[in-house]
Amino acid sequence: TQLLEQSPQFLSIQEGENLTVYCNSSSVFSSLQWYRQEPGEGPVLLVTVVTGGEVKKLKRLTFQFGDARKDSSLHITAAQPGDTGLYLCAGVKSSGYSTLTFGKGTMLLVSP
Amino acid sequence: DTAVSQTPKYLVTQMGNDKSIKCEQNLGHDTMYWYKQDSKKFLKIMFSYNNKELIINETVPNRFSPKSPDKAHLNLHINSLELGDSAVYFCASSLTRSGEQFFGPGTRLTVL
Numbered sequence: 001t002q003l004l005e006q007s008p009q010f011l012s013i014q015e016g017e018n019l020t021v022y023c024n025s026s027s028v029f030s031s032l033q034w035y036r037q038e039p040g041e042g043p044v045l046l047v048t049v050v051t052g053g054e055v056k057k058l059k060r061l062t063f064q065f066g067d068a069r070k071d072s073s074l075h076i077t078a079a080q081p082g083d084t085g086l087y088l089c090a091g092v093k094s095s096g097y098s099t100l101t102f103g104k105g106t107m108l109l110v111s112p
Numbered sequence: 113d114t115a116v117s118q119t120p121k122y123l124v125t126q127m128g129n130d131k132s133i134k135c136e137q138n139l140g141h142d143t144m145y146w147y148k149q150d151s152k153k154f155l156k157i158m159f160s161y162n163n164k165e166l167i168i169n170e171t172v173p174n175r176f177s178p179k180s181p182d183k184a185h186l187n188l189h190i191n192s193l194e195l196g197d198s199a200v201y202f203c204a205s206s207l208t209r210s211g212e213q214f215f216g217p218g219t220r221l222t223v224l
Binding site for chain 1: 116152153154155156157160168202204209210212213214215216217218
């Protein structure tokens with residue numbers, strides 16, 4: 001059973017479109033991180049959300065942490081080809097051993 | 113300056129061989145990790161070391177043996193390589209066990 005479920009698994013859109021990626025779990029997390037991995041490279045942290053209901057913006061990217069801290073979403077406005085990559089969410093559980101668990105990722109392809 | 117470095121970048125070898133991948137971080141972090149990313153892009157943790165001590169050892173064949181000579185290095189030795197070991201292996205480090213992880217560029221291992 002995957003602790004963090006990401007959807008969709010793959011998304012192919014045209015430049016200028018908006019999109020939302022989801023990260024869901026039945027577990028409560030003390031924090032949740034979003035990473036982007038570009039082809040041939042390692043993942044790079046985009047943002048960390050800590051408080052239930054928190055919204056963080058990074059230029060055209062908007063991250064939201066669910067009120068119950070069990071889920072998160074990433075919304076991209078007016079996607080650009082440079083947004084292409086694998087988006088990974090990773091959570092730290094509230095209970096038990098505190099280490100990151102990664103979701104399986106959403107592969108985003110933005111075509112010009 | 114490279115924060116987390118891995119060598120080699122590419123490794124092509126025959127089944128049954130023994131190989132090593134080296135990892136070094138110059139961030140002064142206490143915790144280091146090895147991940148395996150398969151062809152479906154799932155990033156699965158293999159090992160985690162904190163201050164040279166093994167703290168996470170997921171269900172990984174004992175052909176895989178991590179070694180941490182000091183806090184800045186975590187090497188991965190693989191004995192009797194199998195076809196299923198082909199994947200991209202990422203080293204990462206973090207200041208704390210639940211904090212942001214910094215990834216190396218990955219080592220693409222191909223077993224023929």
